[in-house]
Amino acid sequence: MTVLEAKTGKVLSTHQVASKPTPAKSAPVEVMFSPNSTPPVVHITNMLEDTLWAGIWDPKSKAFTFAQVDDFGAKEQGMPLEMLYNKKGDRLFVTTAKTGFVNLYDNSEPRQPKFIKAIASAPGAHHSVLSPDERYLFVQNSFLNLEGMSDGSITVIDLKNDKVLGNIDTLKSAGYNPNCIMLLPNHFQNSGLRANVHLH
Numbered sequence: 001m002t003v004l005e006a007k008t009g010k011v012l013s014t015h016q017v018a019s020k021p022t023p024a025k026s027a028p029v030e031v032m033f034s035p036n037s038t039p040p041v042v043h044i045t046n047m048l049e050d051t052l053w054a055g056i057w058d059p060k061s062k063a064f065t066f067a068q069v070d071d072f073g074a075k076e077q078g079m080p081l082e083m084l085y086n087k088k089g090d091r092l093f094v095t096t097a098k099t100g101f102v103n104l105y106d107n108s109e110p111r112q113p114k115f116i117k118a119i120a121s122a123p124g125a126h127h128s129v130l131s132p133d134e135r136y137l138f139v140q141n142s143f144l145n146l147e148g149m150s151d152g153s154i155t156v157i158d159l160k161n162d163k164v165l166g167n168i169d170t171l172k173s174a175g176y177n178p179n180c181i182m183l184l185p186n187h188f189q190n191s192g193l194r195a196n197v198h199l200h
Contacts, residue, residue: 035089
């Protein structure tokens with residue numbers, strides 16, 4: 001991980017976020033600042049090492065310290081990809097493409113998110129979006145058309161009861177794989193919930 005000072009472009013530091021020696025091939029995928037966190041905390045998904053990491057900012061030294069906070073391999077999952085927070089920032093959702101799960105965390109303490117449960121989605125679980133009321137989570141299940149990680153469906157999860165309501169197979173049935181999913185802005189929504197889906 002490389003830390004840059006945004007206003008100058010100066011490289012402040014570079015860190016290895018892996019448990020193995022260099023070259024670790026851990027493949028960090030996504031870095032996200034946890035909302036409403038003091039001090040600032042970033043979360044990192046490591047795709048090939050199957051881990052979740054946290055980086056804690058020290059404003060005095062202007063440096064992050066990094067530590068592993070979860071191991072998806074121990075949960076028999078692989079390829080952690082996407083992270084998503086609720087508006088309040090006290091929930092963290094992490095998808096894993098192998099064999100397709102959404103992991104729910106209590107993010108009240110971002111320095112050490114507390115694992116709640118894993119909900120089976122479908123192979124290739126990748127991008128996700130929350131409904132505006134945060135009652136439902138929609139998960140796009142395909143990752144680069146890779147074998148065993150390209151189900152092609154969209155899973156709908158009821159977050160009130162933390163269970164899968166069902167899958168949307170419209171694109172899958174037509175032979176397509178959704179590549180990304182996002183909610184349309186409010187001024188495009190005349191009624192109900194609409195989503196924009198990019199295809200492979």
